[in-house]
Amino acid sequence: MKGEGRDVHVRDEKYLSVAGLTKSFGGVAAVDALSLGVARGEILALLGPSGSGKTTTLRLLAGFEVPDAGTITVDGEDVTRTAPAARRFGMVFQHYALFPHLDVGQNVSFGLAASGEAAARRVREVLAMVDLAGYERRPVTALSGGQQQRVAVARSLAPEPRVLLLDEPLSNLDPSLRERTRRELRRAIKQVGITTVFVTHEQEEAFELGDRIAVLSAGHLEQVGTADELYDEPRTAFVAGFVGRAAALPGERVAGAVRAGARALVRPEAMRFVPLAGAALQGVVTERRFVGAQAYFTVDAGAGAVFDVQAPHGAVRVGERVGVAVDRVLFWDRTDAPTHGRTE
């Protein structure tokens, strides 16, 4: 088993796979018939708003919860009911869960079967990997948030786990630190080549850290794909609204009577202002939000149709009546499910 998961080029489509995973708490399904596959060495992001079941999924993978139904397999071995201690999955907790009574070295060596010089060597190795060489004797409470996060990663990697799980790994860091840590974390994981699943509610984090992203909503898997796929070809209104901005417009206002009854999902950058005369879609600009060279203009077209248009920031004035043309419709949606705005 040694050295397993280190070869990035082996594309075993389902090194870690989950089939029909279901877990309810008090009659409410937190995870509902979830099926997913993660390739060897791949980083998968579980992205969703709070309550979408992403943390429960991670805890099921780690073994802290036992599923009501479904299976979890790693490398062909069924671990659905294996105790967490026997699963050989590394886990990085949201608040790191570093043992406050042990120093950095003792924390990192906690999961090692070896002791003495062999353990010390491994501790040095993983600490060097996260740029904390020589920190062995420091108390963990004396470290900064970013350093604690790296110790938590080092600790979970030290016993050479088969799978690495991370619960909101960057949520406890300052925004300024987050971007850098994100890149370093990805570099460290890719260097080890370990199959990784992490949970986040921030799409930017999911896009930059994950190879693929699984979008969850209310315990269901909405869509799995790369960042480009999710953005350009969302399959549900939820994904369209959660990954990037999207507005749902009444079909007849976009393409005439042809699509009456359906909703067109449109991104702000796929719309532009046109002269009022003859425009099918008209409305009043109610707000302008400045985002650099471009701005988002909120347009109220009446009858509940409120949407953002991306345009150069001097394009129109607030209060002006404008015409809007739609260049590209993401997809036509016939369900009545409300679209989510982007959650920040």
Add this chain to the structure above:
Amino acid sequence: MRTRRSWDLNGLALVLALAWLIVYPLVLVGVEATHADLGAFIASHAERAALWNSLWISVASVALAAGIGIPLAFVFERYDFPARRFLGALVALPAVLPPLVGVIAFLFLYGETGFVARGVRALLHLSHDPWRLQGPAAILLVHAYSMYVYFYLFTRAGLARLDASMLEAAASLGAGPWRTFRRVTLPLLAPSLWGAALLTFMTALASFSAPYVFGGSFRVMTTQIVATKLNGDLPTAMLETLALAVLAIAGFVVVQRNEGDRLTFSVGKGMAPRARRIAHPLARGAAAALGWTLALVLLLPHLTLVVVSLVPAGTWTTQAIPPAWSLGNYATLFGEAGRLRPLLNSLWMAAAATAAAVAVALVAAHLAVRRRVALRGAIETLLALPWAVPGTVVAIGLATLFSVDRPLAGRWVLVGTAAILPLAYLVRSLPLTGRSLLAGYRQLDPSLEEAAESLGAGPWRRLTRVTLPLLKPAIAAGASLAFVTALGDFVTSVLLYTYDTRPIAIEILASLRLADVGVAAAFGVVLMAVSAVALGVGAKAGAAAEAEAGQ
């Protein structure tokens, strides 16, 4: 991996074991009480008087303790003056006096042949004792001295939690100091004050040492029960025990309900107001002088004990100051096997009871907090219940439960064996270790244990390497309190001890009866010193572990 169901079964087993030790004895007392003549009990003037005395003494104790403790807390929390920190800690000192030791210290100090009375006699050339320290006044004096500490500590803690910005907000809305105090400070302090009132009421109601030594013909329920039992009227003693238990639990429920209503207020979080520095040099001097005088008054009982313990037997007759000094009493205490025995008895019984109470509380907290078993509410209630039950009731209950050999009914003869006192101490310790371990477990981030588990640690390694080290402050706090309570216990011991297992408190009383005052005081000093060391070790272990944790 264990299933939910097997954890629930473990919870059930624990509930049954706790109910057997805590509830079953009370039920048996109730059953035995049915043999008593209820009509005669109600008609009896003595019984009604004892019940009434218990009640009003407890209420008066609350009022006195509040009257002393609350103003003291305000002074020490709000004003800065020389030696404030040192004196502030000293003010909590009466807590270190075990009940019976406190009582005999008062006897030596303010009793008819005590230091103060001797001084007054010598000063005024009186031929008789100037007063007798007896009856309700004497009991209330001891209660006020030992119980104001609850109000003092609770109020200070409440004031320290108070957010200064709330007081500033009140001031900016135009409220003067009095209105701010009445409308903001007092309501926010209410949970602390109710907590202190409850603690004081329950302690006063269960108080035995002071009424026993100073009561004379003035009986409260606790002393009434012991007297009736000594007279051999068991059914009536059972009825009295039941009455006291009902009174205690009723008081507990009433105050706790009020406290619950007000707990919603205690949401303040922020910076406590800074202590105001007293600037005027005269005022500073006066404050300091007042503080030192107060400290001296509070320390007098402790000093008295030390002084009396150094007086050789029979050398001190009518003088105001003892004429001779020696360590003879300590030599007697540690030199004679028969004298050393009670000390060793108390030490091992208290240690055994504390260890067992920590173990039970650890299991209970794990099941209730971490496993969230179905019966967690019952577990928490059972752990807290002995706190509401006076020691006298616990002792009578256990004496009843363990007086017959009926294994099928869960009863064995343990009365008269070495097991009964540690068992009684255990029951009395459970609320102390239970509360601190429940709180400790709640503060323990579950992901720490999960982290250990995901790193491959089995149950034993998780317990010894992660859970126990992290719970050290909670264990230290609960265990030191439990140990000190058991070590100084008098109220349950007096009903359950055997000659071979007699604890320190019983030996102190026996020495007093033999007019062996010096030895009694020496025992008191040793008890006080061991208690202080145990509490100090507990506080230090807690502080060290907290410092390690970084906050």
